[in-house]
Amino acid sequence: MDFTTSKNDFYKGLQKVIGVIPSKTTIPILENILLELNENTLQLTGTDLEICVSTELKVNGVQNGSCTVPAKSLNDILRELPDVPLKLTLDEEGKLHLKTEKGFYKLMSQPKEEFPSIVVEESEGDMEIDNNFLSRMIDKTVFAVSHDELRPTLMGVYFQLNENEFRCVATDGHRLVRIANTAFRASEFQKSVIVPTKALNLISKNLESPSEKEDSKVKFSIGENHVIFRMTDTYVYSKVIEGQYPKYENVIPNNNDKKLVVNKDELASSVKRVSIFSNIITHQIKCSVEENSVRISSEDIEYGGEGNEVISAKYNDEPLDIGYNANYILDMLKHMDTEEIQFLLKDSVSAAIIYPIAQRPNEDLMMLIMPIRLND
Amino acid sequence: MTNRFKIMTKIKVLSEDLTNKIAAGEVVDRPAAVAKELLENSIDAGSDKITIILKDGGKALIQIVDNGTGMDREDAILSLQRHTTSKIFTYDDLHNIHSLGFRGEALASIASISRIELKTTTQKQTAGTLVRIDGGVIEDVSTTAGVRGTSIAVKNIFYNTPARRKFLKSNDAEYRYILNTLSRFTIYYHQIEFMLYHNDQLIFHYKPSAQSERLIEVLGARYQDKVIELNDSSTFVKISGYIGKQDASKKSRGNQYLYLNGRYIVNRSLNHAIVSAYGTIIPRDEYPLYVIFLELDPRRVDVNVHPSKMEVKFSDERLIYSILRSTVSKALASAHIIPHFTFKEADEAINLVRGVQTHMPLQGYESSRSYDIGQFISPDKPIGQPDPINSRAESQTKEESSFFERKNVWQIHNQYIISEIRSGIIIIDQHVAHERILYERALHNFEKRKPSSQQLLFPIIQELTPEDYSILNEILPYLEHLGFVIKGFGGNTVVIEGVPGDLKLGNEETILAEIIDEFKKNMNNSLDLRDNLAKSFSCKSAIKAGDKLTLTEMNMLIDQLFATQSPYFCPHGRPIIINISIDELNKRFHRT
Structure with missing residues (x-):
C-alpha cells in the first residue's frame, strides 16, 4: 500500500469513522482502523461489531493494498500535524510509514485478515430521505432514550415506517418523545426497527460534516436485523436492537x-x-x-x-x-x-x-x- | 409401698454443716467465687492495699491479705458461722445496702468446703487472732503476732465435696476465671493498691491511680485512645465510665463491665441498652467494650436476688434502660470515631501549583542550578507563601474551591472512592456507603409522611408467588413510605406504578423481587420488620460495585455519607471507610 494525501483530507475522513471505535474492548483488533486502497480511493472502516462506519476519500494512489492500524495513535499524530502533504507506505515488516517533509512515523499494523469482515447484508427495501429531515428526527428523539442496559429495547430510537408517515419514538420510561412526518412516506415498504443510540449519534455527526450538502439525501435501508444509512461518501451500518418495543401508544x-x-x-x-x-x-x-x-x-x-x-x-x-x-x-x-x-x-x-x-x-x-x- | 412411705416420713433437721455445704453450692461454685467473696470483705473493711496470692489456679490456695479494719477474737470466730455479718443489722438495712456483702453466709459457706486459716488484727490490738478451720469445724484458735488487717487463706477448696471438685476445670481455666473476677474489682477500686501472685510469680501490681489510668492498666495499653468517656448526672441515675470506640470491640464478650453503686452486676437488659446504642457501627458478631458505673439510690434497687449478688432488680428498669441507651449513643455521636477526620480543602493543592508557577521564572534567572521538584512537593517546607499581588487571586480561588466540589476524589475500579484527607487518605466502598445512606433515609422515611415517587410511564406488572405476595402485603405500607406505588392486579399479580425518585433508572423491573428475596433471607435473623425492610431496600437499590460515578456523584455520596449517623459501618456491619494515615504510608516506604 502506497499513497499520498494531505493531512486535512485524511484527518477529516478519519473523524467520520473514529467515533465507532470502542474505548474499552476485550478484542484488541477493534481498536484498529482498516485502511484499504483501491486506485485513488482510500476506504477507512471501523467497527465495534454492532455498528460499522466506513468512509471513502480521494487520495493519490501508488500501489493498492490494505492494513489496520491503531486508530488512537493515527488520530493523535494527525491532530498534531499542520496541514502538510503526507505519504503513507506499508513496509514489508508490516509497519505503516507516515512521512512528512520534516520526518516520519511508523505505526504498527496488522493485516486486514485479522479485522472482522463486514458483510453488508442485503436489504429488503430502501428509501431516500433528506439529510435535514433525518437530522431533525434524530435530534428530537435521541435525547430521551434510556441508557439502562437492563431494558435494551429502550436504548434506541424506534423507527416506524408506514404508508402514511415516518415516525420516530424514544422513551426511557419516565418521558417519551414521538415525532411523525407525513411528507416522507415509505410507500414501498413498511417496517419498524429500533436503532441503537450510538449509531444515531454517528449518523448525526456525519450529517453535520461539511461534505454533506444541505440538499443531499440519505439512502436508508432496512434488512432482517440491520439498518444502513448511506450518505455521500460514508455509510453507517448497524445491527438493530432485537425485541419488542413497548406499546407506547397505550400509555399516551x-x-x-x-x-x-x-x-x-x-x-x-x-x-x-x-x-x-x-x-x-x-x-x-x-x-x-x-x-x-x-x-x-x-x-x-x-x-x-x-x-x-x-x-x-x-x-x-x-x-x-x-x-x-x-x-x-x-x-x-x-x-x-x-x-x-x-x-x-x-x-x-x-x-x-x-x-x-x-x-x-x-x-x-x-x-x-x-x-x-x-x-x- | 410401706417401705417407701416409711422413708419419706423420716424428716430430719439437716446439720448445720450440711446446710452450709448446700448453700456453698449456690455461692461458691469455683475458686473465682471464693476470691470474689473474700475481696468484697476486704473492700468492705476499708482496705487500701490488697494482695492476692494464688496457687494452682486457686485450687490449692487463695489467700487475700488486706490492711483493713480487722476483727477481734470474738468476731473472728463468729464471722465463720452462717448468717453472721457486721454489715447490716436490721431488715431496713437490707433495703439500703451500701456494702458489697450483707448476706452473712459467704465465709461460712467457704469454710465448710475448705481449710481456712484466718489471721486478723484490729488497729486497737497489738496481738492478732489466728483461727484454723477444717471443713467448717474450728480446729484451733490462738493468739499471734499481727499487723493491722486480715489475711485469710483458703486451701484445698472442695476437698470434702468430691462431686464439686470434679467439675472444676484445669488450673489455667480456673486461673482465668479468677483474673476475670479480679478485673471487676481492680477497674472500679482504682484508689486501692492491688497485687496478684500466682504460683509465687508477681502477675500485676496496680498502684492507686486515676480511674482512666487504672482502666488502661487493667485492659491493656492497646485501648489507650480507644475509649470515650461517659458522664451524665442529669437524671436520678448517675452514669459515668467509658465506652470503647468501634475498633475496641471484640469477637467475644468480656471487656464489658457494668457496676451499680460499686457492685459489678450482670443485667441482660442494660447490656442490651448499651449494645443497641452502638446500633450497627460495630459488626453483629462483635461486642463493644464498656465500663459503666451507675449510681442510684440503693432504695430503688434490690440486690438481694441471688446469693452471688450479681443480679439486681431495679424498680424502674425501663426508664434506666432508655437513659443508659441515650447516654451511650450521645457519647458515641459526639466522639470522632475516626481520628482527625477533616477534609483537606483544595486550597493546599492550589498553593502547591501556584508556588511552582510563581517561583519558576525567578529560579531560571537566578542561577542555572537544576532545581529539585521535590522541594516543591516536600510537605515539611512552607510552600507558596503568597506574595501580595497573588494573594487576592488566591483568596478568590479558595472561596471558589470551597464553593464547588472537591477535586481530590477519585474512583478506582468503579468500586472504591479514594480521597485525600489531612492525615492521609481514605478509601470508601461506594456500595456500602450508599447502602448506609439509603438505610438511614429509609428508617427516617418510615416515621414520616410518604415521600415523593417517580411515576412510571410503563407500569411494571409482576407476578409473585403466594409466599412473596403475602410478604409484600405485610411490607406494603412501608414500601409506600420508601416511594413505591404498588397496586394489586388480581391474584398474586401486582403493578408497580411509581418508584423512589432517586432509584437508579432501570432498577425498576427487578428491585421489588430483589427486596422481597433479601427480606426473606433476613427473616431468620429476627430483625424488626422495618429494620429488615430498610436493610433489604438499601442493599438492593444502592449503587453497585462496577457502577461508574461522576465527580459530582462522588462528592454527593461523600457529603451524604458524612451526614449519616454512623458513616463508618454499613447496616450489615461491614466497614465503609478505610483510613490510611500518611504516617502509615511513610512507614511502608521506609521514610521514617
Missing part, C-alpha cells in the same frame, strides 16, 4: 383536558434557576399551576436550600401541584422550536403531554413526561 393519555400555555424560554430559565436548589439526585421541582400563573419551587431537604419563582401563563382550570424532574423538563424544552408551548394536564400523578404551540407543516411532535408524586 387522551383525556388530558387542562390546558396550560407558557413561554418556553421563560419557563426554561426559571426551572434552571429554581432547580439549583433542588435535590441533586432527584432534581425534583414543584410546579403549582394556578389561574394564569405557574409557581416553580424547589426545596432541598438535605442541604436546606429553597427556590421559588412565578411566571405568567395561560391557564383557567382548577389549581394543580405537580412534581417533575427538572432535567426532564429542561431536556424537552430545549427540543421545542416554538416560542410558546402547551401542556395538557390531567392531575398531579398522571402523564403530562407537551406540544409546541404550532406544529411544522406535515409534522407532529409530542412529548410526554411522568410526574413525581409529591409528598402526601
Whole structure:
C-alpha cells in the first residue's frame, strides 16, 4: 500500500469513522482502523461489531493494498500535524510509514485478515430521505432514550415506517418523545426497527460534516436485523436492537383536558434557576399551576436550600401541584422550536403531554413526561 | 409401698454443716467465687492495699491479705458461722445496702468446703487472732503476732465435696476465671493498691491511680485512645465510665463491665441498652467494650436476688434502660470515631501549583542550578507563601474551591472512592456507603409522611408467588413510605406504578423481587420488620460495585455519607471507610 494525501483530507475522513471505535474492548483488533486502497480511493472502516462506519476519500494512489492500524495513535499524530502533504507506505515488516517533509512515523499494523469482515447484508427495501429531515428526527428523539442496559429495547430510537408517515419514538420510561412526518412516506415498504443510540449519534455527526450538502439525501435501508444509512461518501451500518418495543401508544393519555400555555424560554430559565436548589439526585421541582400563573419551587431537604419563582401563563382550570424532574423538563424544552408551548394536564400523578404551540407543516411532535408524586 | 412411705416420713433437721455445704453450692461454685467473696470483705473493711496470692489456679490456695479494719477474737470466730455479718443489722438495712456483702453466709459457706486459716488484727490490738478451720469445724484458735488487717487463706477448696471438685476445670481455666473476677474489682477500686501472685510469680501490681489510668492498666495499653468517656448526672441515675470506640470491640464478650453503686452486676437488659446504642457501627458478631458505673439510690434497687449478688432488680428498669441507651449513643455521636477526620480543602493543592508557577521564572534567572521538584512537593517546607499581588487571586480561588466540589476524589475500579484527607487518605466502598445512606433515609422515611415517587410511564406488572405476595402485603405500607406505588392486579399479580425518585433508572423491573428475596433471607435473623425492610431496600437499590460515578456523584455520596449517623459501618456491619494515615504510608516506604 502506497499513497499520498494531505493531512486535512485524511484527518477529516478519519473523524467520520473514529467515533465507532470502542474505548474499552476485550478484542484488541477493534481498536484498529482498516485502511484499504483501491486506485485513488482510500476506504477507512471501523467497527465495534454492532455498528460499522466506513468512509471513502480521494487520495493519490501508488500501489493498492490494505492494513489496520491503531486508530488512537493515527488520530493523535494527525491532530498534531499542520496541514502538510503526507505519504503513507506499508513496509514489508508490516509497519505503516507516515512521512512528512520534516520526518516520519511508523505505526504498527496488522493485516486486514485479522479485522472482522463486514458483510453488508442485503436489504429488503430502501428509501431516500433528506439529510435535514433525518437530522431533525434524530435530534428530537435521541435525547430521551434510556441508557439502562437492563431494558435494551429502550436504548434506541424506534423507527416506524408506514404508508402514511415516518415516525420516530424514544422513551426511557419516565418521558417519551414521538415525532411523525407525513411528507416522507415509505410507500414501498413498511417496517419498524429500533436503532441503537450510538449509531444515531454517528449518523448525526456525519450529517453535520461539511461534505454533506444541505440538499443531499440519505439512502436508508432496512434488512432482517440491520439498518444502513448511506450518505455521500460514508455509510453507517448497524445491527438493530432485537425485541419488542413497548406499546407506547397505550400509555399516551387522551383525556388530558387542562390546558396550560407558557413561554418556553421563560419557563426554561426559571426551572434552571429554581432547580439549583433542588435535590441533586432527584432534581425534583414543584410546579403549582394556578389561574394564569405557574409557581416553580424547589426545596432541598438535605442541604436546606429553597427556590421559588412565578411566571405568567395561560391557564383557567382548577389549581394543580405537580412534581417533575427538572432535567426532564429542561431536556424537552430545549427540543421545542416554538416560542410558546402547551401542556395538557390531567392531575398531579398522571402523564403530562407537551406540544409546541404550532406544529411544522406535515409534522407532529409530542412529548410526554411522568410526574413525581409529591409528598402526601 | 410401706417401705417407701416409711422413708419419706423420716424428716430430719439437716446439720448445720450440711446446710452450709448446700448453700456453698449456690455461692461458691469455683475458686473465682471464693476470691470474689473474700475481696468484697476486704473492700468492705476499708482496705487500701490488697494482695492476692494464688496457687494452682486457686485450687490449692487463695489467700487475700488486706490492711483493713480487722476483727477481734470474738468476731473472728463468729464471722465463720452462717448468717453472721457486721454489715447490716436490721431488715431496713437490707433495703439500703451500701456494702458489697450483707448476706452473712459467704465465709461460712467457704469454710465448710475448705481449710481456712484466718489471721486478723484490729488497729486497737497489738496481738492478732489466728483461727484454723477444717471443713467448717474450728480446729484451733490462738493468739499471734499481727499487723493491722486480715489475711485469710483458703486451701484445698472442695476437698470434702468430691462431686464439686470434679467439675472444676484445669488450673489455667480456673486461673482465668479468677483474673476475670479480679478485673471487676481492680477497674472500679482504682484508689486501692492491688497485687496478684500466682504460683509465687508477681502477675500485676496496680498502684492507686486515676480511674482512666487504672482502666488502661487493667485492659491493656492497646485501648489507650480507644475509649470515650461517659458522664451524665442529669437524671436520678448517675452514669459515668467509658465506652470503647468501634475498633475496641471484640469477637467475644468480656471487656464489658457494668457496676451499680460499686457492685459489678450482670443485667441482660442494660447490656442490651448499651449494645443497641452502638446500633450497627460495630459488626453483629462483635461486642463493644464498656465500663459503666451507675449510681442510684440503693432504695430503688434490690440486690438481694441471688446469693452471688450479681443480679439486681431495679424498680424502674425501663426508664434506666432508655437513659443508659441515650447516654451511650450521645457519647458515641459526639466522639470522632475516626481520628482527625477533616477534609483537606483544595486550597493546599492550589498553593502547591501556584508556588511552582510563581517561583519558576525567578529560579531560571537566578542561577542555572537544576532545581529539585521535590522541594516543591516536600510537605515539611512552607510552600507558596503568597506574595501580595497573588494573594487576592488566591483568596478568590479558595472561596471558589470551597464553593464547588472537591477535586481530590477519585474512583478506582468503579468500586472504591479514594480521597485525600489531612492525615492521609481514605478509601470508601461506594456500595456500602450508599447502602448506609439509603438505610438511614429509609428508617427516617418510615416515621414520616410518604415521600415523593417517580411515576412510571410503563407500569411494571409482576407476578409473585403466594409466599412473596403475602410478604409484600405485610411490607406494603412501608414500601409506600420508601416511594413505591404498588397496586394489586388480581391474584398474586401486582403493578408497580411509581418508584423512589432517586432509584437508579432501570432498577425498576427487578428491585421489588430483589427486596422481597433479601427480606426473606433476613427473616431468620429476627430483625424488626422495618429494620429488615430498610436493610433489604438499601442493599438492593444502592449503587453497585462496577457502577461508574461522576465527580459530582462522588462528592454527593461523600457529603451524604458524612451526614449519616454512623458513616463508618454499613447496616450489615461491614466497614465503609478505610483510613490510611500518611504516617502509615511513610512507614511502608521506609521514610521514617
